[in-house]
Amino acid sequence: MFDVVQILNYLFEIFSSNMMDIPLIAPIVDFLMQIPLLNILVALILWKPFFAVVIMPGLGVLMLYLLYIVWYERKLTARVQWRVGPLEVARPIRGAIQTLADGIRYFFQEAIVHREAHRPYFVQLPLLAFIPVLLPILFIPAGSAVGIYTPYSIQLIVTFLALIPITIVAIGWAANSRFAYIGSVREAFIYFAYEVPFIIAVISMIFLYSSGDAYVAVEKQSMIPGALLNPIAFIVYIIAMLMATSRLPFDIPEADQEIAFGPFVEYSGILFGLVMVLAYEKLYIMTLLFTILFLGGWSGIYCPLLGDLNGPLWLFIKTVVVISILVIVRSIYARYRLDQALRIGWTSMLALSIMALIVGGVVGVWLS
Amino acid sequence: MKEYAIDVPVEPPKELRSLFIPIPPEYVEDVYKSDDFLILVGPQHPGSGHMRLIVRVRGDIIQEVIPDPGYVHRSMEKLAENRLYIQNIPLVERPAIMDAANFNLGYIRAIEEALDIEVPERAKYIRTMLAELCRVGTHLYDAAILAVFLGHTTGFMWPFGLRELICEALVRVTGARFTSSFIIPGGVRRDVDESTLKWIYDMTLAMEKRLKSFERIFIKNPTVIARLKDVGVLSKEEAIKYGVVGPFLRASGVEYDVRKVEPYEVYDELAWDIPVSDEGDSYHRFLVRVNEIGQSLSIVRQCIKQMPEGRVISDQIAENGSDIRGAFYDSLSDIVLPAGEYTTLTEGARGTIIYSIISDGESNVPYRVRIVSPGWLYLRGFMESMKGERLADLQAIYGSFGYFPPEADR
Numbered sequence: 001m002f003d004v005v006q007i008l009n010y011l012f013e014i015f016s017s018n019m020m021d022i023p024l025i026a027p028i029v030d031f032l033m034q035i036p037l038l039n040i041l042v043a044l045i046l047w048k049p050f051f052a053v054v055i056m057p058g059l060g061v062l063m064l065y066l067l068y069i070v071w072y073e074r075k076l077t078a079r080v081q082w083r084v085g086p087l088e089v090a091r092p093i094r095g096a097i098q099t100l101a102d103g104i105r106y107f108f109q110e111a112i113v114h115r116e117a118h119r120p121y122f123v124q125l126p127l128l129a130f131i132p133v134l135l136p137i138l139f140i141p142a143g144s145a146v147g148i149y150t151p152y153s154i155q156l157i158v159t160f161l162a163l164i165p166i167t168i169v170a171i172g173w174a175a176n177s178r179f180a181y182i183g184s185v186r187e188a189f190i191y192f193a194y195e196v197p198f199i200i201a202v203i204s205m206i207f208l209y210s211s212g213d214a215y216v217a218v219e220k221q222s223m224i225p226g227a228l229l230n231p232i233a234f235i236v237y238i239i240a241m242l243m244a245t246s247r248l249p250f251d252i253p254e255a256d257q258e259i260a261f262g263p264f265v266e267y268s269g270i271l272f273g274l275v276m277v278l279a280y281e282k283l284y285i286m287t288l289l290f291t292i293l294f295l296g297g298w299s300g301i302y303c304p305l306l307g308d309l310n311g312p313l314w315l316f317i318k319t320v321v322v323i324s325i326l327v328i329v330r331s332i333y334a335r336y337r338l339d340q341a342l343r344i345g346w347t348s349m350l351a352l353s354i355m356a357l358i359v360g361g362v363v364g365v366w367l368s
Numbered sequence: 369m370k371e372y373a374i375d376v377p378v379e380p381p382k383e384l385r386s387l388f389i390p391i392p393p394e395y396v397e398d399v400y401k402s403d404d405f406l407i408l409v410g411p412q413h414p415g416s417g418h419m420r421l422i423v424r425v426r427g428d429i430i431q432e433v434i435p436d437p438g439y440v441h442r443s444m445e446k447l448a449e450n451r452l453y454i455q456n457i458p459l460v461e462r463p464a465i466m467d468a469a470n471f472n473l474g475y476i477r478a479i480e481e482a483l484d485i486e487v488p489e490r491a492k493y494i495r496t497m498l499a500e501l502c503r504v505g506t507h508l509y510d511a512a513i514l515a516v517f518l519g520h521t522t523g524f525m526w527p528f529g530l531r532e533l534i535c536e537a538l539v540r541v542t543g544a545r546f547t548s549s550f551i552i553p554g555g556v557r558r559d560v561d562e563s564t565l566k567w568i569y570d571m572t573l574a575m576e577k578r579l580k581s582f583e584r585i586f587i588k589n590p591t592v593i594a595r596l597k598d599v600g601v602l603s604k605e606e607a608i609k610y611g612v613v614g615p616f617l618r619a620s621g622v623e624y625d626v627r628k629v630e631p632y633e634v635y636d637e638l639a640w641d642i643p644v645s646d647e648g649d650s651y652h653r654f655l656v657r658v659n660e661i662g663q664s665l666s667i668v669r670q671c672i673k674q675m676p677e678g679r680v681i682s683d684q685i686a687e688n689g690s691d692i693r694g695a696f697y698d699s700l701s702d703i704v705l706p707a708g709e710y711t712t713l714t715e716g717a718r719g720t721i722i723y724s725i726i727s728d729g730e731s732n733v734p735y736r737v738r739i740v741s742p743g744w745l746y747l748r749g750f751m752e753s754m755k756g757e758r759l760a761d762l763q764a765i766y767g768s769f770g771y772f773p774p775e776a777d778r
Contacts, residue, residue, distance in 0.1 A: 081525035178407065182759075248519055249591045257415040257517050257763050334591040335519035337760045338428075 143311015183262020193345025514767030614719020743776030
């Protein structure tokens with residue numbers, strides 16, 4: 001009994017020593033901190049590493065973002081295409097909770113596992129695929145809130161992002177269907193097409209800031225954002241982002257009309273719901289990195305009332321704005337063929353990324 | 369690149385035996401022994417329509433495509449043998465409901481040829497206008513399907529939105545969105561009033577304006593051009609050899625159009641061109657039809673401008689020259705064609721429609737009605753053009769042909 005109290009006290013010490021300081025909710029926090037046991041919970045939630053990973057810009061707002069972006073993309077596409085889009089669920093707010101309704105429907109729908117599937121992997125992999133999506137969040141700093149601080153955070157984020165296609169290929173393998181197989185192979189090809197220019201573009205930015213530390217990157221962008229310092233890397237990164245998240249015009253692994261949603265063709269129910277949002281989650285992580293590298297990260301107009309929340313909030317707002325602009329490509333472009341996408345990846349994008357490397361080196365010398 | 373054969377025993381998948389597939393088992397064995405791969409696209413595949421395509425691929429390259437049509441076969445020719453001539457009018461429209469007026473027109477012209485009915489001038493103009501409206505509607509529909517096959521959803525929605533204008537025009541003239549059965553032996557069912565014609569005239573101008581924005585987002589889109597250019601090429605000789613018809617023949621450089629070669633209705637009194645292209649690839653098959661939309665809208669406008677006053681139903685059929693209502697069955701149900709065979713050629717939206725009515729000269733139902741729809745005629749060319757292309761191009765070529773299984777299966 002004595003031990004438990006001691007451990008709790010010890011934990012409380014750790015949590016409360018490094019808490020988010022938000023003047024707006026300070027009276028409520030102060031009141032809750034006086035209640036025993038509940039104060040540990042509040043301290044944990046406001047503990048900076050926990051807050052960064054689980055609340056903002058981590059898991060909590062990731063879910064909010066998913067609810068928003070699927071609805072927004074459908075609504076924007078509908079507006080471009082002379083339609084109305086989702087409307088019937090909650091008419092007064094223009095169908096804004098359509099995604100939530102779809103999620104609930106997926107949840108109660110039967111998840112069919114077909115006979116040919118490799119059953120354990122088929123069921124596990126949609127859940128396992130979350131691991132490489134969530135790991136980069138540990139290293140993404142947002143102002144003073146950061147999961148694990150390391151001077152190599154940018155490299156680590158890129159490394160974990162590279163794991164996501166492996167889970168998709170594994171999903172296609174476990175589904176053991178012809179279209180899933182073709183989709184997996186296409187995913188593997190596309191992976192090779194974008195990964196090399198993507199990594200070179202990121203390396204050029206690391207050259208530019210002469211550090212893999214996100215804090216240094218944001219600090220060096222205090223005058224000029226990275227997008228203007230190295231516009232070529234900026235372009236390469238955007239195209240690689242479209243390729244990596246299967247957006248049109250590179251919607252090749254999931255081409256509905258050709259291979260019927262590719263690796264995910266056999267999924268149904270909540271498992272389908274999980275794999276469907278995979279690309280959106282990847283887009284979110286890549287855009288967080290994009291914001292840090294090119295758009296000044298979490299720097300923005302400081303609001304004293306928000307205190308430590310300023311950093312995460314600005315990072316999140318910038319990310320969501322960037323994604324909201326990016327989703328319009330869906331209503332503009334048709335799909336490239338696989339060989340055309342590979343050609344783009346291995347010729348023009350590779351050449352551009354090497355140019356970006358040179359620009360990054362030159363500007364990096366000028367900055368330092 | 370040298371190919372290395374690996375001696376691994378490969379068994380054809382079980383479903384190739386259990387499903388009904390119109391290819392011999394030896395063919396399947398041969399495919400699997402020669403390192404090829406059979407892919408069944410359809411009939412439930414989102415990019416196949418109501419048919420099955422048996423695709424033999426080596427790697428990503430299509431070696432051969434065997435079509436398995438007939439999933440929407442409705443035995444129209446046999447059904448037509450048990451109905452009165454006028455009861456067949458709604459039936460023969462059904463193969464391609466967007467192209468109803470052209471299908472209707474061919475059948476009616478065969479009857480008129482047999483009975484020597486003189487069609488009034490105004491009726492001819494109305495018929496031409498309807499046929500061209502349906503042609504525009506069909507081309508827009510096919511453009512939309514092509515767009516969605518390429519993953520371009522805006523290119524799918526806009527033509528369907530534009531097609532609503534055509535449907536509205538047909539509603540105002542005939543009372544139905546497509547299968548209107550408006551054309552009858554001796555003319556059309558009803559006269560069209562001035563305000564409707566004015567509306568259609570304005571509609572064609574509005575549509576041309578909106579087609580310009582469609583051109584910006586889809587036709588001139590670099591990704592669309594990359595997907596369609598130099599894909600599924602049919603040379604002039606191949607197109608003639610495989611019997612391709614309609615805009616797809618014209619895209620391969622053959623200047624053949626039934627409306628010019630054997631003019632019917634009032635096509636010889638109007639000024640219009642045949643859009644032709646020499647490349648014969650998917651993109652130009654699409655472009656030819658886009659240009660045809662422009663020509664058709666111009667024809668519709670000319671029809672409205674030049675339309676004379678007068679009867680719309682021949683005086684051989686009914687007393688009232690402006691409306692058949694009340695006298696339709698009295699005057700047309702007992703028509704009996706003289707013994708013989710009557711064949712007409714009609715230029716439908718997707719190509720030449722052949723109607724052949726054989727009558728024994730004494731019964732009030734046809735002895736035999738032969739319908740050859742354009743889809744069936746260009747199916748061979750469609751299959752041949754896919755050889756040597758990539759598997760991802762299958763849908764692009766499919767869309768560029770605007771193949772419509774109900775039309776081909778009849």
